[in-house]
Amino acid sequence: MYKPAVIAKNSFKELLRKKGLQVLLVFGLILIGSSRLFSFLTPGEEMKMIKDVGLSTIEFFGALIVIFGAIGALSSEVEKKTLYTLLAKPLKRRDFVLGKFLGLSLATLLNFLLMAIFFIGLLLFKEHTVSSGIFKALILILFELFLIAAIALAVSTFASPAFTMIFSLFLYLVGHLIGYGHSLMEQTESALLKAAGTLFYRIIPNFENFNIRDKVAVDIFVRWNYLVKTIGYSLIYIAVALLIGIYFFQKREI
Amino acid sequence: MSAVIKIENLTKIYKLSKRREVTGLLNFNLEVEEGEIFGLLGPNGSGKTTLLKIMLGLISPTKGKVEILGKRMDNVEVKKDIGFLPENPYYYEYLTGSELLDFYGDIFDLPENVKRRRSQELLSTVGLAKVKHMVLRNYSKGMLERIGLACALLNNPKLLILDEPTTGLDPIGGRETRDLLLGLKKEGKTILLSSHFLSEVERICDRIGILDQGRLLAVGRLKELLKERKVETFEDLFIKIVKNNV
Numbered sequence: 001m002y003k004p005a006v007i008a009k010n011s012f013k014e015l016l017r018k019k020g021l022q023v024l025l026v027f028g029l030i031l032i033g034s035s036r037l038f039s040f041l042t043p044g045e046e047m048k049m050i051k052d053v054g055l056s057t058i059e060f061f062g063a064l065i066v067i068f069g070a071i072g073a074l075s076s077e078v079e080k081k082t083l084y085t086l087l088a089k090p091l092k093r094r095d096f097v098l099g100k101f102l103g104l105s106l107a108t109l110l111n112f113l114l115m116a117i118f119f120i121g122l123l124l125f126k127e128h129t130v131s132s133g134i135f136k137a138l139i140l141i142l143f144e145l146f147l148i149a150a151i152a153l154a155v156s157t158f159a160s161p162a163f164t165m166i167f168s169l170f171l172y173l174v175g176h177l178i179g180y181g182h183s184l185m186e187q188t189e190s191a192l193l194k195a196a197g198t199l200f201y202r203i204i205p206n207f208e209n210f211n212i213r214d215k216v217a218v219d220i221f222v223r224w225n226y227l228v229k230t231i232g233y234s235l236i237y238i239a240v241a242l243l244i245g246i247y248f249f250q251k252r253e254i
Numbered sequence: 255m256s257a258v259i260k261i262e263n264l265t266k267i268y269k270l271s272k273r274r275e276v277t278g279l280l281n282f283n284l285e286v287e288e289g290e291i292f293g294l295l296g297p298n299g300s301g302k303t304t305l306l307k308i309m310l311g312l313i314s315p316t317k318g319k320v321e322i323l324g325k326r327m328d329n330v331e332v333k334k335d336i337g338f339l340p341e342n343p344y345y346y347e348y349l350t351g352s353e354l355l356d357f358y359g360d361i362f363d364l365p366e367n368v369k370r371r372r373s374q375e376l377l378s379t380v381g382l383a384k385v386k387h388m389v390l391r392n393y394s395k396g397m398l399e400r401i402g403l404a405c406a407l408l409n410n411p412k413l414l415i416l417d418e419p420t421t422g423l424d425p426i427g428g429r430e431t432r433d434l435l436l437g438l439k440k441e442g443k444t445i446l447l448s449s450h451f452l453s454e455v456e457r458i459c460d461r462i463g464i465l466d467q468g469r470l471l472a473v474g475r476l477k478e479l480l481k482e483r484k485v486e487t488f489e490d491l492f493i494k495i496v497k498n499n500v
């Protein structure tokens with residue numbers, strides 16, 4: 001069997017058996033379900049709210065689950081010293097990192113599907129139809145989650161679990177606000193600040209690219225072309241993050 | 255006979271911070287021949303685990319080189335022929351004993367039927383056949399040590415590296431393990447082990463090495479070392495060598 005697949009299978013098992021992540025998932029589902037509380041609004045507005053809240057919840061809880069999963073993926077093997085035995089076997093460190101990413105992605109996909117199916121069920125129950133926009137929004141969220149997984153995993157190859165968590169949450173926030181930050185920067189006089197701003201803007205992934213729920217909630221059409229481009233964007237970032245992770249993990253003392 | 259392990263000038267300095275350093279191993283040289291059982295002894299913190307970890311590529315040496323079965327350690331393929339039992343082994347607690355062997359078997363790329371047969375054999379060899387479907391979370395310390403030994407033997411290795419293999423075992427387990435190791439030696443396998451049990455080392459090892467503060471202070475056959483240093487017992491020898499090193 002392909003070595004990363006062996007690792008992926010095992011870490012997928014571990015993630016599924018983790019209590020904390022299951023709790024997060026249940027919270028996410030409750031929140032999606034509770035968007036029905038908006039029934040005091042007019043029907044049109046209610047649907048808009050349900051879509052917006054549902055998609056936001058899937059994205060936010062998905063991100064939390066991914067970040068916590070990624071932190072555990074490496075650090076639990078280091079702390080419990082299971083890595084000693086594993087890396088003493090014919091397994092390239094590169095394959096270990098790739099396997100961890102695959103396992104994490106698989107668990108992410110499963111969590112995502114559970115929330116997405118629940119959400120779509122809710123929409124069907126209310127409206128008897130689901131627009132293609134909803135699916136597009138969901139697909140972009142999924143790739144955003146894969147990207148967060150790759151970044152968090154890469155950071156955890158050289159940083160402590162606590163740092164990884166803080167950094168990932170911070171990046172998640174900044175990555176969502178970076179659009180605003182950039183337009184603010186454009187207005188400054190200082191060339192240095194402007195250059196720093198542009199550099200930041202180029203390096204940090206812009207998570208807002210993955211957010212089309214404002215449009216979808218009010219049925220504005222989003223082109224497939226945009227989806228393809230954004231997915232490509234995420235894949236590039238994922239590849240770079242994994243390369244960085246592999247580089248640091250190869251040097252790591254176990 | 256050819257050297258299965260060849261270690262030259264191995265040094266490991268752990269950098270704790272910019273200024274603080276700890277010597278794990280210093281100018282360490284050793285050759286272990288095929289079919290030998292070699293025992294590493296030394297006080298706590300003398301560098302035994304450091305040596306074994308470098309040999310397995312878990313940490314990188316500051317200086318020096320290691321060759322195993324004629325290959326450099328950065329070649330992952332060598333590890334196909336090595337079995338390793340870490341000190342205080344700890345495994346995926348959410349797996350059962352047989353799931354664990356199955357997982358490692360996949361890492362070794364063993365064919366499905368070989369993997370299944372060897373797992374069954376080894377589980378009964380180490381006396382865990384009855385609990386193979388129990389998750390490792392519920393294993394006792396000695397049981398973990400036993401499953402660790404099974405894992406180390408899974409790939410039918412030419413070289414076995416064992417870090418304190420009998421520390422957590424009951425007297426029966428200790429005896430069984432020693433018999434197992436002697437049996438493996440008969441099959442022509444090479445074994446490098448670290449231990450704090452002098453009597454155990456005395457009984458099964460062909461040669462011993464005594465380490466202190468990262469340095470190999472004595473190496474050879476026990477009988478010859480006793481004669482050389484003019485002492486009666488192994489214990490006296492160990493204490494004399496380590497005390498003289500201060």
Ligand SMILES: Nc1ncnc2c1ncn2[C@@H]1O[C@H](COP(=O)(O)OP(=O)(O)OP(=O)(O)O)[C@@H](O)[C@H]1O
Binds near residue numbers: 268276277300304341
């Ligand atoms: N990761 C590390 N960082 C810093 N120093 C370390 C590290 N690992 C080991 N050392 C130091 O290296 C020295 C040798 O440690 P090592 O674990 O090799 O000893 P040992 O002979 O296996 O001891 P024991 O019999 O207790 O298992 C000790 O001084 C220890 O403090």
Ligand SMILES: [Mg+2]
Binds near residue numbers: 302303304341417
């Ligand atoms: Mg040790």
